[in-house]
Amino acid sequence: MPVRAALGTTAAAALLLVAAPAAPAAPSGTVTVDATGTITTDGTVTLSGTYRCTGGKGPVFVSSSVGKPSSGLRHGIGGTRAVCDGLEHRWQNTGKPSARSLEAGAASVEATIMELDTSGGLPLPVFHAAHQQDVTLVAG
Template sequence: MRLRLALALGTLLLAATPTAATAAPARPLDRAGALLADGIAVDGTGTVASDGTVTLSGTYRCVDDSAGTVFVSSSLVRQDRSTGIGGTRAVCDGRVRAWSHSGVVEEPLRRAGAAHVRAALMQLVPGPMGLPVPGVRATEEADVELGPRA
């Protein structure tokens, strides 16, 4: 139950995340081009199945989860509507890893074509009264093209 609550809170927080202009960079690099810290990226394409299942994907890097559990979350945005597509637990070993989320969405979000995706690395940290609260470690916003699933 706490996990569902945390993911729901993370999705709400992600929906209120600042625009790409103020969001953290997807892949923080040093001058030599090496990854420095946490980051998340969104693939430029996704799929929509005939039943309305949208699949989004990308990569992330998480360095350390000693302060609390870390999740990858994603949401799909079209016009003034958005919906959470999914969330998975991140592996924080410093390696670049792939993520993929699928979820059934309603019209007008389920059609093929241009869309916008928000993704985030969220960490559960102890909050008031001992309940975990989400904190954002990295965010990414990207325009994607949703195509029909083969």
């Protein structure tokens, strides 16, 4: 192959790489948990915090779970629809664990920003951020 033809092919390939659209940004985010949550006399727990995320294409949620710090047992506490626009938003989840194993006092909370990616047909989870924190559940 002549040198001129080889250079032309290389230059064309380089031009295609430069002109190719950038890959979409990977989902990212941050989530916080407020230092206190509430628990009512009937066992209903309310947790809250803030979140910020980008890159969401499918439905995105802030989910949370709570448990005693010394126990491996965790209870899912609701889910809030999230808006991934890069701005900070508040979230609040309320739920009533089926077992009455929680009471006012120390607790461990985990909050997660999770997207359901439906681009492949079957919804698959994509995690933007997660945060675990010890909190105090107060009677409310």
